[in-house]
């Protein structure tokens with residue numbers, strides 16, 4: 029049932045280029061039929077020779093030449109037909125592949141960020157690259173192969189039945205056994221499960237292998253070698269065991285299948301010998317017999333082809349299932365009539381949020397009844413112990429996820445009533461983990477505003493304190509960075525991301541640990557730039573280093589998903605609560621770092 033729907037999905041994809049694929053199918057069948065013609069030519073030549081074996085003078089040379097030419101021409105025509113078939117199917121396949129990739133890329137871009145955080149990048153990459161390639165294999169190779177592997181033996185067997193039904197029957201028996209074995213090999217539930225296990229084991233091995241290699245610095249530094257290596261090793265062992273299991277499962281039926289299908293004449297010879305003695309015209313029977321012996325090996329080919337199509341089909345169906353799993357993933361719902369806010373105060377009203385989709389009676393909410401207003405032109409800082417929910421609050425503003433209860437508004441407009449593009453234009457976000465693209469520094473900064481001039485880019489870089497180090501690079505703003513390019517330190521990468529946000533100049537700015545990597549001097553400079561940047565903007569900052577947000581108009585202390593304290597730095601210190609404790613801890617960590625015997629000050633730090 030499942031296999032059927034996967035096949036029909038593949039057929040739906042393929043039907044986008046129906047015309048070209050029909051041409052490919054017709055020429056594939058034609059080419060296979062033309063390949064049979066030389067056998068018929070040989071049959072007629074042998075027949076002419078054997079019929080005149082007593083008096084060779086009676087051999088008609090024209091007949092021999094005629095069939096010789098027919099064989100040659102049909103071979104040449106068969107090659108041309110294969111060429112046309114392959115060209116048509118490949119052109120169709122690459123067009124379909126292109127459209128499928130564009131469709132996938134477009135769909136992926138419209139999925140919620142939440143989907144991206146829960147789905148490994150490697151997995152998506154594999155689907156876009158490998159699974160789509162498999163669809164190419166299906167369209168370019170398997171559809172034409174499948175047609176010729178079914179139609180040609182049927183026609184050919186029909187012709188053989190017409191010549192001698194008994195010999196044809198002897199030829200059919202091993203072919204039928206072969207096909208039955210094939211459905212047993214690939215069709216059984218056990219086989220399907222084994223194949224699925226094999227696929228998963230292979231994926232696990234690849235994932236843990238990549239993780240092992242990528243995590244090598246951490247593995248070396250933190251001495252977690254043994255544990256990590258064990259995960260990888262056990263994945264390799266599992267893969268080995270499953271592969272051996274599959275080999276065990278298939279070795280018998282596959283060997284029988286291969287032997288039976290490759291030696292069709294073994295079944296024809298005894299029947300032929302039995303029949304020849306009792307035949308009235310033994311000479312004409314002998315000629316037919318020779319033809320059967322000649323063609324039996326060529327009939328093995330389509331059956332073997334069917335087997336490869338069968339095994340390939342399963343792989344393709346698996347890949348197609350993954351493609352479908354992305355395409356059916358719901359995209360972020362866009363409003364019919366997007367609303368555009370005219371002011372930029374951010375409001376969180378009675379927000380309850382959980383990452384678990386199943387919201388039940390005793391839901392474990394990550395955010396519980398969060399209420400606050402971040403006013404335009406002010407800095408609102410989110411502080412609090414790790415895991416409290418600060419990043420979640422910031423990400424909800426960008427609709428990474430939709431909340432289960434409550435309302436988030438910008439200038440009074442609920443964010444789900446703004447179009448995604450509008451929302452992205454309104455909010456700038458500097459992530460903890462900065463992603464830089466493999467491109468020039470200029471292009472990476474300009475991503476914030478495609479129409480910005482180079483002087484705007486440099487201006488933004490200066491404000492984010494990265495101009496100096498960029499100038500020192502050999503190619504300056506044209507230096508390639510990102511994966512495969514010049515390596516930047518964490519702090520440098522973060523400043524590039526800040527420059528990007530400065531250039532974007534969105535009215536709302538979210539900074540998640542934006543200054544985490546910067547050294548003291550640069551942090552100060554960044555803050556100066558930020559002070560300028562935040563004028564008239566709504567700013568949400570998540571920071572662990574409390575000194576960076578002392579000037580914030582509003583500080584929200586988040587603990588276990590709730591806002592436990594709220595106010596300015598001085599107001600919060602006076603409360604003598606959690607913020608005060610965090611501040612004390614911050615001060616002592618600073619003095620400890622400096623190695624100065626200072627008493628923790630609550631006001632002069």
Ligand SMILES: Nc1ncnc2c1ncn2[C@@H]1O[C@H](COP(=O)(O)OP(=O)(O)OP(=O)(O)O)[C@@H](O)[C@H]1O
Nearest residue numbers: 145146383394412413414415416417418419420421
């Ligand atoms: N994608 C996710 N899926 C499921 N749970 C998550 C996800 N992201 C965060 N959480 C959980 O939500 C809670 C709040 O996490 P969040 O990252 O918002 O806290 P935080 O205050 O920003 O922490 P930190 O200061 O360490 O960055 C934590 O318990 C965390 O484990």
